[in-house]
Amino acid sequence: xxxxxxxxxxxxxxxxxxxxxxxxxxxxxxxxxxxxxxxxxxxxxxxxxxxxxxxxxxxxxxxxxxxxxxxxxxxxxxxxxxxxxxxxxxxxxxxxxxxxxxxxxxxxxxxxxxxxxxxxxxxxxxxxxxxxxxxxxxxxxxxxxxxxxxxxxxxxxxxxxxxxxxxxxxxxxxxxxxxxxxxxxxxxxxxxxxxxxxxxxxxxxxxxxxxxxxxxxxxxxxxxxxxxxxxxxxxxxxxxxxxxxxxxxxxxxxxxxxxxxxxxxxxxxxxxxxxxxxxxxxxxxxxxxxxxxxxxxxxxxxxxxxxxxxxxxxxxxxxxxxxxxxxxxxxxxxxxxxxxxxxxxxxxxx
Numbered sequence: 001x002x003x004x005x006x007x008x009x010x011x012x013x014x015x016x017x018x019x020x021x022x023x024x025x026x027x028x029x030x031x032x033x034x035x036x037x038x039x040x041x042x043x044x045x046x047x048x049x050x051x052x053x054x055x056x057x058x059x060x061x062x063x064x065x066x067x068x069x070x071x072x073x074x075x076x077x078x079x080x081x082x083x084x085x086x087x088x089x090x091x092x093x094x095x096x097x098x099x100x101x102x103x104x105x106x107x108x109x110x111x112x113x114x115x116x117x118x119x120x121x122x123x124x125x126x127x128x129x130x131x132x133x134x135x136x137x138x139x140x141x142x143x144x145x146x147x148x149x150x151x152x153x154x155x156x157x158x159x160x161x162x163x164x165x166x167x168x169x170x171x172x173x174x175x176x177x178x179x180x181x182x183x184x185x186x187x188x189x190x191x192x193x194x195x196x197x198x199x200x201x202x203x204x205x206x207x208x209x210x211x212x213x214x215x216x217x218x219x220x221x222x223x224x225x226x227x228x229x230x231x232x233x234x235x236x237x238x239x240x241x242x243x244x245x246x247x248x249x250x251x252x253x254x255x256x257x258x259x260x261x262x263x264x265x266x267x268x269x270x271x272x273x274x275x276x277x278x279x280x281x282x283x284x285x286x287x288x289x290x291x292x293x294x295x296x297x298x299x300x301x302x303x304x305x306x307x308x309x310x311x312x313x314x315x316x317x318x319x320x321x322x323x324x325x326x327x328x329x330x331x332x333x334x335x336x337x338x339x340x341x342x343x344x345x346x347x348x349x350x
Contacts, residue, residue, distance in 0.1 A: 035075020037084030052313030067105035089154035107167030157207025213242020214263035265294030307341025
């Protein structure tokens, strides 16, 4: 039986009301250097939840202050941040939508001058500092503690950020991670130990998934990582790009969607846990087409959900869904009031 966007399903005991997910998208300049939640964050996620998505995954939220990708990134590195984060979960749950939070450390692409990396690695004008085993264990504990705070703040689960060149991604990619100890010969070990640590301190129904790079550096590596994570009890796989400077992306010439959506479909063939696909889905027809072609379980709709927070409701009702208009530089990220897609959507709403 073919999957439909309107289908509900469950991840552990969390019911997902349809197959449309708002993926994590960092909102710059809404927080200050403290990483604490602002009223704008609460209203942003409330409106997305009211817009009908089956699931929201909150933007990358940093597990240590020095691991931020930007000064204004949200944080989950100290207990004082729990109260503000709970305001987000309360607002989203009041609209009948579950929410996970993506927990993150930027590694070599972050703001730290002496950026941590599994191995010494040069990226642009920055050289990553090889982590000692002690530093690895400290960082793993930071992720575990962040998951505990996420549970206390009322999230239904966490998504480990394992792609987009960030720290976990750096461990997965053998062209970045050239260590000769177990964290290099078994590059997934860094994440598996975090997963084990989280499972020990949260209830059984708390969801733990991962945003995983598919081409790490090849698709076969991504498939291998996915299968190992499934064997170790990961709850879902949200597939995206990995360390882009060190990847070999691929797709057949006749595949109509992005290479990363093709990769999600190939990974889905190899695992039984839910798999999410993302990138370039702007209109409902493409969401339905990608779902049918790949047999994944969830379609991430990112920028179009920023432009039109009611995108999911429109798609499920068979209405035309206003969408992202693909500005050369995303104006929503700079100032939502300048987002051309949002302005068009709000004009039509009047």
